[in-house]
Amino acid sequence: MWAQKWPKIIGVFGHITPICKDLKQIMDKRQQNMISISFLTNDHKNIMKDLNRLNASFMYNQTIKEILLSIHYEERYFNDFIAYCSRFFGNNPIEIQNLSQFEQEYHQHPPIWWYTHPGFLSSMMNQPSHMMKLNLVIRMGFFIRDLHNNIAQVHAHQQAVYKTMGSFTVYRGQDFSQAEFDELAKMKGGFLSFNNFLLTDKNQQASLNFIQDSIQTSHGVGVLFIIKVDPTTPSTPFANISDISYIKQDEILFSMNPIFRIGQIKPINNNRLWEVNLTFTSYSDSELHRLTEQIQKEAYPHLKGWDRLGMLLIKFEQFNKAQELYDILIDQAKTDSEKADVYHMLGWVKDGQGKYANALDYYQQSIEIKQNILSPIIANLASSYENAGTVHEKMSDYSTALSSHLKALKIRLKNLPSNHPDLANSYEHVGLMYGQMGNYTAALLSHEKALDIYKKIHSSNHPDLAICYNNIGLVYDQMGNYSDALSAHQKALEIYTTSLPSNHPHLATSYNNIGLVYNKTGNFSEAFAAHEKALEIRKSTLHSKHPDLAISFNNIGMLYVRKGEFYKALQFYQRALEIAQSSLPPNHHDTQLYQKNIELMKKKL
Template sequence: MEPFTVFRGQGMSKTNFDRMVKTQGGLLSFNNFVSTSTQRQVSLNFARETMESSDLVGILFVMKIDPSIASIPFADVRDVSYFKGEQRILFSMHAIFRIGPMIQIDGNNRLWQADLTLTGDNDPDLRALNEQTRKNTYPHLQGWDRLGKILTKLEQLNKAQDVYDILLDQASTDREKSLIYHMLGMVKRGQGKYADAVAYYQQSIELKQKTLSPSDPNLAASYNNIGLVYDKMGDYSNALLSHQKALEICQKDLPSNNPNLVTIYNNIGSVYNKIGDYPNALSSQQQALKIREQTLSSNHPDLATSYSNIGSVYHNMGDYSNALPIHQKALEIRLKILPSNHPDLATSYNNIASVYNKMGDCSNALSSHQKALEIRQKILPANHADLATSYNNIGSAHASMGDYANALLLLTTTWV
């Protein structure tokens, strides 16, 4: 069968359209059956009508199909189609296409053509994506255990709870029950039911203390997770005790630069920061940074995270001369490795602006806040709270510089 071209007209939300524009050259998946036509004008008319009758962007997909490499089933359904006399090709679910050039139609910024090419299993990007997906879906687990983990990761928490309730009824050993209680604690934490989460984690810890060695990392994981729940509840005393217990367990067998210690040091530092114990917060974050510097490349994003955490502690201490270069170091790494519209860049610019503001350098504060706003305008919906925060920050900077007209305009925008 020779290669052929089919067409599909549809509407797309502005958010999804903008996302597709930014990923030209990448992959696009249709997670349902895809009905297409061999007639371009029919599909274009549908896209145009959708655009005119709604606030959606009209899209005409021009889809190039090479049957010799395609891995998704498709069929000619003209004999059973609702649209009589029109040849229609139906593609199975999860068809994946590579996004090609996108152009406006008739100069209309709400009507676009997007070229797509159906991929095959040998596409290198698709292979890499499938491999990463496999790694992220717990290939070492099987059956209901794996399903429960995947549902938890997808935040399908009610379904995950149903799975773990069944597994708990079937569990025959304390070891099995301890692992299920731990997962139920994670589910309840995700649901915001913190008292229930604490109860499940405590049951897990009690059983693990009976069945595991005092230095087992699974025991440390339960202490660490219950600490996160106490933190959510504002019970910082118990949160700190739990994280310190997790650290104590891990330090028994792990070398001092083991990456698993980083998360615990970060959690301890976060609690100290919240209770205003900044020297201990700084010490814990510096311990995390020390390990990352020994085990990660110089441009690793986790290094930027550590620098950002330390900069925030210095800021809270009022030590702005140390906060500024640390935040700038985080930004330097992020500029090298992240796309220009990544939200972490906006966070770095915002952190730097806050320090400049405290130092009385309104001009540099304004410049950094504006860079944060530019990024947020590209990636966030118009009513997002972070956009309001940026407008407020810029308005305040204008006011500090005596530019009250622009300050009023920006501060008014905050409430639009």
């Protein structure tokens, strides 16, 4: 046929229906390869490490799902989405026409029909979660919730049929980069989550053809997912949409972020085409329940809505995305109280970005609003003073930092009971600032007051007590009282050892502090052992560019200086600086310290 001579010509059609079907297949191919995937290890020993690496994506997407499905959407959300799309598609007459149809006919068709419609909505929905802007997620929230509810309703109606047919298998083809596939291969036996709604085919050959065609035009690895589903176990809802979708095809659509256990992985015929067996997991899966329960504890379950997501983004140092969220929320804030809270969070975000002047501006705006609002949020004012004080600390403005922390302490003394943990937290900050300013007597007094409060409200092995002992140890260290410093740090380590996992970062902090004391007393073998233990823990639990890793490398470098091994010291200082330059602002105290250490070593070599 003449059309075969032209690679850009897919086919010649005499009717609209086959054209639509082929266009949908092309769109499906593009969109299927865009859906991102998160992994969750089933290795409980490595859960802390994964919480800081792979599982950040898993937690983020699961939290987004919970938030979107819990929010009550008013009509204004729909209108806001239409207005947003009108601006976005201003120069695209085809999509403007699709948008007009969507606006006029939205309630005339089920959400599944709109999801499979070959228009703007499906392309928006199937962007990878890391590429989809939060403002778009928020604006599309009403549709995401409606689509989930539609799938759940159809699932309930089809449940009787599924129970009679027993387990069944569906298929999905997807193109991976080599790095992505290598990560998948390492997760055999663990869990996999598609970070979106998941469309699968009941026809294996169709999915295989799909992925074979896909890798012809890419340099990736083709994966055919073979998914076993037991419809009798409670899990993420799914539905056969053959009678509901825009183009009638025998497909199964899973709701948001379905989770599967990864089974056998084997090549089909070469190293670019693989078969991966997945089993749809049940809510009652004991391993998944244990792991997700651990993750839930880390995902601020006491918070609701976007506040929860914001804290999670800050936890994983996703400060740019957090700013995107709070920029939207400040526009949506209706009351002064809401504005004060968002300004406070924007200050926190700017602090994380290393933009300290901007952080202080936001905290000041929050403080000014809170000062004009009577109780019940007066105690909340203390948090803004405290965070502003922390920023001043990072700017080495210890006098102003102390002033801010004392204001926070004064408010809390007036508004909180004498054994409240926030009061202890204020005493800790005040003690740290007195220590930086050389007022060691006042510093010890503040830390001991914090310790007394924690002893009243916690058990004897609670980590908060260990933090106080660490702080007390640091003051004794600054005073040159190394015996008492070592004793305090060892008490902290003993508490951490009995109350936390063996690779928890807090243990690394204690080993680090113990190493510093041993270094100053000339006990280099013990100092090396402590610092190497701290580095080992930090490597196993923190991402490779975390500032605490730089601290460990710098401290080991200091030991090599004491031993006169200047070249080794230089190597460790350089690794510290490399990390600091990728994770801290140029004017940060630690970055400048590492640069000075390198300059000193170069002079000695």
